[in-house]
Amino acid sequence: MPVYLLHCKSCDHKYETLYYKGLKLPDKWVCSRCESKDVVQVSERPHPIEEEKHGGGSCKCCF
Ligand SMILES: [Zn+2]
Incomplete structure (x- = not known):
């Protein structure tokens, strides 16, 4: 699932968020x-763990 890197222009806070497949x-x-809405999406990167090593709930992102 994609990870979005976000940057808040109000407080200069940078953070990452996961977004689940199927959600809008x-x-x-x-x-x-x-809680400012002045947040820009800096980048999107694919799932950090490769598909074949993935599954079984062993990674943080899939709980
Ligand atoms: Zn902020």
């Missing part, structure tokens, strides 16, 4: 620190 992306991200 929000129109606006909200900063996890100051």
Whole structure:
């Protein structure tokens, strides 16, 4: 599942968030620190663990 790297322009907070497959992306991200909506998506990267090593709930992202 994709990981989004977000950057809040209000407090300069950078954080990552996971987004589950099948869920609709929000129109606006909200900063996890100051709750500002002035958040930009910096990048998206694929699932950090490769498919064949994946599964069985052994990784943090799939709980
Ligand atoms: Zn913020």
